[in-house]
Amino acid sequence: MPVPFNLADALDAALKSAATAAGLEAGAFVPEVRTADSRHGDFQANGVLGYAKARKLNPRALAEKLVAALPPELTAAYEVVIAGPGFINFTLKPATLLAWLRTHDSADHLKASAATARRGQTWVVDYSSPNTAKQMHVGHLRSAVIGEAICRLLEFSGTRVVRDNHIGDWGTQFGKLIWAYQRHLDPAALAADPLEEFERLYQVGNTAAEADPAVLEQARQELVKLQAGDPANLAIWKKINDVSLGAFQQIYDQLGIRFDVTLGESFYHDQVARVYRELTATALAAESQGALVVFHPEHPRFRTQPFIMRKADGASNYATTDLATALYRLEHFHADGIVVVTDFRQADHFEQLFLTVRKWFAAQAYRLPELHHVTFGAVTGEDGKALRTRDGGTIKLKELLAEAEARAFALVSERSADLPPEERRAIAAVVGVASVQYADLAQNRSSDYVFAWDKMISLEGNTAAYLLYAGARIHSIFRKLGATPGDAASEAAASALETPAEFALARKLVKFADAIRLATDTLRPHFLGLYLYELAGDYSAFYAADKVAVEDPAVRARRLLLCARTLLVLETGLRLLGLRTLTRM
């Protein structure tokens, strides 16, 4: 019996053909298959309700007709029941469950099955994107963590992903910074911690410029010189960026991030002329108060709130570079989709940007990629106020990760004192960073993030440690029994599922595809996190209820099969979220 990876998809297809066979309007009927509350079944189809309502039909009678038209393979695999006002419930038969577990038996098989969803597409994901000359702080965490998870999810469903770090390397901050660099540089401090020194220099420049208009003017001249290509200033600028990127990469290494390209604002600096030309030629942009702006007359707000793409002084701004960036991503990468991961405060900007890009590309007959602004809430303190760079007391990402590892190390040492120190340290590095990442991924990205050490580092409840612990216990069983996860010969001896905990676990495992689909389509990784947490919970319940190391070889083989698949799905899922996994902790 062939059992598809994504059961919901297969059900959807079967229901559509059954609808045609039963005489429904094929194009109008949407089955609406989704995972169901386990009290009702494994999957439910709600589509008859809407279809019947629109045509004033009896939904239950319609459901009866549809079920009668289902192909025999499907009714052989599921118990099918019509319930309530017209829900169709599907419960996997035990043999189907077991067949799924046997079929989807390796990381390669999972990947190959999942990768059919978006094969052939190319997506550019723009995330992290810090400003150079500054340290990454806690506010930079979400974009990096969420963005990386989205990249991995898209790749898993078959997309070619271009990871693009769109760094802020061309801002007006460089005038003050270069001014201070030339006059107040401390070479020893630069050697010790360059980003600390750049931040100090910026503060020196900023304070001086505020106190003395002459300094402000000098700083402005340094910026003009830089942008005109002055070799000395360009050299300073380049050094600042190189050093910044080196420091960023240390953070990215800890988070498991490696960008394909780092095309910051400076990269697009000489590509703005075409943007001005095309938007002016197509009459999308117009002069207003000396600036070149785009209004959107059909929009309640943007008909009066301008999208400024060239300032009155002739300089470009980030609207200009973002427009050029969109074009580059289309023409150079042939992007089918563009995802930009930034906080929600930039929602207006990206709404204006995407409106403008749509009209611009249409006017030029360019192909239009899917455009997604993936927003997330603010990182706030306990008082609910947003943490900001200039408020002081911002938590540096470097220190945050170090603190996370230190706390994890203390905990590992307490729980597993028998492990050698270097192994405890290696474990702590994984647990600490994973805890920080997972704290972000377990939560819907739209909500604000209340920053609290204890919550972030806590290793209890719905945390990375809980998931990693479940995996470590599975590895431990295989070590103790001298068995190998996924060994086909021993799995062949597995008997039919029996206990409630076995069934609950197996029924959760087969919904992996659905969790991935949901997380990927909505660009919300927390759906996968939630699934993995439930899976780990079902496994822990199974572990407590049913002993694996029993005498009966068929029962033992069956439970080892469940352990192996749980491990496979858990580790595959955790890696998709960007976390590293452990065999011992």
Added chain:
RNA sequence: GCGGCCAUAGCUCAACUGGAUAGAGCGCCAGACUACGAAUCUGGAGGUUUGGGGUUCGACUCCCUAUGGCCGCACCA
């Protein structure tokens, strides 16, 4: 002023974008290690989903409204 987002158990969050009796963790109460790792598990208490109206077979979800919070709004990114 205009606009966007948000408000769910004491606390932190879910709820598959309109589906069935709103679920978890923490905390609290009561249990489970001479069983493969107790960083665990089992059970219990805890809700007018901010208030009020509406839409329909069905609303935490959509619409209107009130209140409270966060954020954006002409040359920063």
